[in-house]
Amino acid sequence: MAAPVNSVGKTSADRLQANCTSFQKKTRSKLISIPGTRPSVQNGQLLVSTGVTSLDYLLGGGLAVGTVLLIEEDRFDSYSRMILKYFLAEGVVCRHELFVATAQDNPDEILQELPAPILDDVAAPKPVEQPRLTGEPQDTLDAMKIAWRYQNLPKVQSALASSSRFGHYYDVSKTMEAEIRQAAKCHRFYLPDHITPSSAAHRVESYSALLKSLQEVIHREGFDLATPMSKSRNILRVGLHSLGSALWGDDLCCHDKPRHSHALTTFLYGLRALLRSSLSVAVVTLPSHLIQDRALMGNITRLCDNAIALESFKGSERETNPLYKDYHGLLYVRQVPHLNSLARQLPDHKDLAFKLKRKQFTIEEGMQIVSFIPLTTIMMMTVVSVNSEGIHSNVLPLQDLMAAYISEKMLCRGSDLLALPVFVPARMAELSGLWGWGGDFEMGPGTDTKVVTGTGDEFQKLYRKKKKKRYGLTSAEQHNRQKHVSVSSTSTKVCLITF
Amino acid sequence: MLSELLQGIESGGFLIIRDSCSYSGRDLLKSFITAALNREEVIHILCFDVSEEELKDGLKPSDTKRLHIHNAYSDPLGWTGHPNFTVQQFSLEDLTNLVKQTSQPKPAVLVIDSLSWILRHKTPPAVCQTLQQLRKGGAVRAVIGLLHTDMHQRGTVGSICHLATSLISVAPGVKGKEAVARVTKRSKSGKVMQDEEIFCITEDFSVTILSKPSHAEHKTNSTEEEQADPTANLTFNLRLSDSELEAKQKLTLPFVFSKEKKTALLHPGPGSGRILYEPDANDDYDQEDPDDDLD
Numbered sequence: 001m002a003a004p005v006n007s008v009g010k011t012s013a014d015r016l017q018a019n020c021t022s023f024q025k026k027t028r029s030k031l032i033s034i035p036g037t038r039p040s041v042q043n044g045q046l047l048v049s050t051g052v053t054s055l056d057y058l059l060g061g062g063l064a065v066g067t068v069l070l071i072e073e074d075r076f077d078s079y080s081r082m083i084l085k086y087f088l089a090e091g092v093v094c095r096h097e098l099f100v101a102t103a104q105d106n107p108d109e110i111l112q113e114l115p116a117p118i119l120d121d122v123a124a125p126k127p128v129e130q131p132r133l134t135g136e137p138q139d140t141l142d143a144m145k146i147a148w149r150y151q152n153l154p155k156v157q158s159a160l161a162s163s164s165r166f167g168h169y170y171d172v173s174k175t176m177e178a179e180i181r182q183a184a185k186c187h188r189f190y191l192p193d194h195i196t197p198s199s200a201a202h203r204v205e206s207y208s209a210l211l212k213s214l215q216e217v218i219h220r221e222g223f224d225l226a227t228p229m230s231k232s233r234n235i236l237r238v239g240l241h242s243l244g245s246a247l248w249g250d251d252l253c254c255h256d257k258p259r260h261s262h263a264l265t266t267f268l269y270g271l272r273a274l275l276r277s278s279l280s281v282a283v284v285t286l287p288s289h290l291i292q293d294r295a296l297m298g299n300i301t302r303l304c305d306n307a308i309a310l311e312s313f314k315g316s317e318r319e320t321n322p323l324y325k326d327y328h329g330l331l332y333v334r335q336v337p338h339l340n341s342l343a344r345q346l347p348d349h350k351d352l353a354f355k356l357k358r359k360q361f362t363i364e365e366g367m368q369i370v371s372f373i374p375l376t377t378i379m380m381m382t383v384v385s386v387n388s389e390g391i392h393s394n395v396l397p398l399q400d401l402m403a404a405y406i407s408e409k410m411l412c413r414g415s416d417l418l419a420l421p422v423f424v425p426a427r428m429a430e431l432s433g434l435w436g437w438g439g440d441f442e443m444g445p446g447t448d449t450k451v452v453t454g455t456g457d458e459f460q461k462l463y464r465k466k467k468k469k470r471y472g473l474t475s476a477e478q479h480n481r482q483k484h485v486s487v488s489s490t491s492t493k494v495c496l497i498t499f
Numbered sequence: 500m501l502s503e504l505l506q507g508i509e510s511g512g513f514l515i516i517r518d519s520c521s522y523s524g525r526d527l528l529k530s531f532i533t534a535a536l537n538r539e540e541v542i543h544i545l546c547f548d549v550s551e552e553e554l555k556d557g558l559k560p561s562d563t564k565r566l567h568i569h570n571a572y573s574d575p576l577g578w579t580g581h582p583n584f585t586v587q588q589f590s591l592e593d594l595t596n597l598v599k600q601t602s603q604p605k606p607a608v609l610v611i612d613s614l615s616w617i618l619r620h621k622t623p624p625a626v627c628q629t630l631q632q633l634r635k636g637g638a639v640r641a642v643i644g645l646l647h648t649d650m651h652q653r654g655t656v657g658s659i660c661h662l663a664t665s666l667i668s669v670a671p672g673v674k675g676k677e678a679v680a681r682v683t684k685r686s687k688s689g690k691v692m693q694d695e696e697i698f699c700i701t702e703d704f705s706v707t708i709l710s711k712p713s714h715a716e717h718k719t720n721s722t723e724e725e726q727a728d729p730t731a732n733l734t735f736n737l738r739l740s741d742s743e744l745e746a747k748q749k750l751t752l753p754f755v756f757s758k759e760k761k762t763a764l765l766h767p768g769p770g771s772g773r774i775l776y777e778p779d780a781n782d783d784y785d786q787e788d789p790d791d792d793l794d
Contacts (some may be wrong), residue, residue, distance in 0.1 A: 076683075076685060076689075076691045077661075078689045078691060081689065126518060192628075205718040245661065246623055246628070247628055247662075249624050250624065251623060251624055253654050254624065254652070254654045254655045255623075255652060255654055255655065256653075256654060290657040292652070314693065316681065458733065
C-alpha cells in the first residue's frame with residue numbers, strides 16, 4: 001500500500017503532494033550509510049527520525065541532517081519537553097551521539113527521563129480498540145465473535161504516518177534503562193557551570209558560550225564535514241531546552257522591548273551555519289508564549305528551518321470543548337524548509353491535534369473549526385454569486401445573502417465565490433480585514449488575501465487571462481486558490497476578493 | 500488543592516501568589532506563614548512592601564523564635580549608612596549566609612514580600628536565576644513569593660511564573676469577604692493540575708474553603724445535553740428489546756471454533772505467509788529489473 005487511506009479520494013494533483021510512501025530510494029552510491037538515517041524520497045537529503053513518527057510525516061519524512069527544528073513550547077512545557085526526550089531517545093537507540101544544553105534543570109535529569117524504547121518490531125496493539133467490522137456489539141473486552149481473526153490487528157490508522165518504518169516507538173510510562181542510556185555518548189552543557197550570572201551584563205554571554213562549546217564538540221569528535229571520510233561517520237543530535245528564557249540571561253521573554261533582542265537571533269544564525277557544515281541535527285525549544293514581540297518571533301522562526309508550535313488544552317477554555325476531548329492539544333506547523341529546491345513540501349492537513357498516549361505520540365487531523373463572520377458588518381452590500389463556470393452574475397438580495405451564510409453554502413471548501421460590489425469605497429479596508437478571516441477556516445500558512453477593485457469590464461479581461469492558467473494548478477497555487485469570477489459588464493464597481 | 504498547599508510545600512518547591520490591586524494576597528501569604536509556623540518550620544521573611552510590625556500583626560507571638568523577619572522596608576536601597584537588608588543583597592551568597600546565620604538544623608522556608616519590589620530594582624533574568632539557584636541549593640527548603648501582576652509587563656510576570664511549581668492567582672469574589680483562587684500545580688513528573696476555589700480568611704489567618712465557583716456546574720450540564728442519541732428520531736427501529744437481544748446472543752454462528760483453535764490461529768509463528776514463486780521457462784523473471792523486457 002503506497003498511499004495512506006485518507007488520500008485515496010484525492011485528485012492526482014493532490015496525490016503528488018502526498019509525501020508518505022513506502023518506496024525507498026535505491027542508492028547505489030558510494031556514500032557510507034550511517035545507522036539511523038535514510039535518504040529522503042523527494043530530494044535525496046539525509047533524514048533522521050525525530051522519534052515521533054507522525055511528526056516525521058509532517059516534516060516530509062524526517063528531519064534533514066544539518067537543519068534546526070524549532071518547537072514553540074506549550075504553556076507548561078510538558079509536551080515540548082516530551083518531544084525533546086523522544087528526539088534524544090531516538091538518538092540513543094540509533095546510536096547517535098547526543099549534546100544536551102539546559103539552563104533550568106541539569107541535563108542529567110532530562111537524560112534520566114528518556115522514555116524506554118519498545119524493541120519489538122511493531123508497537124503491540126491493544127486488543128481493546130478493534131474496528132467493528134461486522135457491526136456486532138462487543139460483549140467482552142477483547143473477544144470478537146465473528147471477526148475474531150482480526151482481533152489482534154491494530155486499528156485502522158487515522159493518525160498520520162508513513163507506512164514504511166523509520167522511527168521507533170517508545171513507552172512513556174517507563175524510563176530507559178541505564179545500560180542502554182550509558183551506551184550512548186552524551187555531551188552536556190549546563191549553563192550555571194559555565195557562566196556565573198552577573199546582574200549588570202552588557203551582553204548576553206550564555207549563547208556565545210554555548211556556541212563555542214558546541215563547535216568544540218563537533219570539531220573534537222569529528223562531525224565536521226571537513227574531516228576525511230575514512231572514519232565511520234555518526235550523527236550528532238543537539239537538544240537545546242528552553243532557549244530564550246530568562247534563565248539563559250536573556251530578557252527576550254521578560255520585556256516587551258528587549259534590550260538584547262539580537263542575542264538569540266545571532267545565536268540561531270551561528271547554530272545553523274555550524275550545523276550545515278557538520279553531520280548534526282538540532283532541536284530547540286523556546287517558550288514563545290512569553291515573547292510579546294511578534295516580529296521577533298517571526299525572525300526567530302525564519303532563522304530555523306522547521307518550526308512547529310504546540311498549544312496544550314490544559315488550563316484553557318478549550319479543555320471542556322467536546323470537539324477536543326480526545327486530544328491533548330493543537331499542533332501548528334509554522335514552517336517547513338525548502339532545502340536545495342524551490343518549493344516547500346507543506347503538509348496536506350492544516351488542523352492538527354496531538355494526543356500523548358502511553359506508547360505513541362500521535363498527531364491527527366483535527367476537527368475543522370469554522371469561525372463565523374458577524375453578519376452585522378455586512379451592510380449595504382449585495383453579493384454576486386457565480387457558479388464554477390462563471391457564466392453570469394446573479395445579484396442576491398441581502399436576506400438571501402444572510403441565509404446563505406448561515407447555511408454555510410458559500411463558505412465551505414470547494415465553493416467558488418465571492419465578489420462583492422462595494423458601494424462605499426471607505427469600507428475597503430474593513431472588508432479586507434473581514435475577509436482575512438476567511439483564511440481561518442480553509443487555509444493555513446502561505447495564503448494571502450488580495451483585494452482588487454475595478455469595473456466589470458476590467459474583470460472580464462482579467463478573467464479571460466486567468467482562465468488559461470486555471471487548469472493545472474501548481475502546488476503553490478493550490479494554496480493560493482484563486483476563485484475566478486466572470487462578470488457581465490456592468491458599470492458598478494466590483495471588488496474581487498481572491499483567496 | 501489550596502488546602503493541600505497550605506499543609507506543606509514539597510522540598511525544592513516555589514510557590515507564587517499572584518494578586519492585583521483589586522484584592523491583596525498578603526492575607527493569604529500570612530495564612531501560609533501561620534500554617535508553616537504551626538508545622539514547626541523555620542521561616543525567614545524578606546519584608547520589602549510593608550513594615551515589620553504590620554506583617555507581624557495577627558501572627559501568634561509565641562512563634563517568634565522560628566520566625567525571622569529581615570526588615571528591608573526601612574532602607575532597601577542602602578541610603579543610610581547602615582541598612583538592615585538591601586535589595587542588592589538578594590543574591591545567592593548573601594541569602595545563603597543570611598539563612599545560615601540563624602544556625603537552625605532544619606532548612607528554612609523563605610518568604611518574599613514582595614517579588615515585585617525586587618523586580619523593580621534588579622533585572623528579571625537576574626532575579627529568575629537567583630530564584631532558580633535558591634531552589635536548587637540546599638540552604639532553603641522552599642520559597643514563597645508574592646507578586647503583584649499589575650505592576651509588571653506580561654512577559655516579566657510570565658517568566659517568573661514559568662519557574663514556579665505552584666501558582667495561586669487570587670481575585671475578589673462575588674460576596675464581601677470571599678475571594679477566588681485559581682491554583683495551578685506542576686508536579687515533578689510534568690503533570691499539571693488546576694483548580695478553582697472560593698475561600699475566605701478568618702481572623703487568625705486560617706483559610707476556609709467555601710465551594711467551587713458555580714460556573715463549573717453549568718459546564719457539566721451543557722456537555723450532557725450534547726450527547727445525542729443517534730437511534731432516536733428515525734423512521735425505522737434500530738433499538739433492540741431485551742428478548743431480541745437474548746435471541747441474538749443465542750444464535751450460533753458458522754465458523755465458530757473452540758477457544759484453543761482460535762488462539763492457535765491468532766498467534767501464528769514468526770513470519771506471516773510468504774509468496775513462493777517458481778518462474779516458468781517462459782517467464783522472463785529478472786531480479787534486477789522487472790521491466791527489462793519492455794524496452
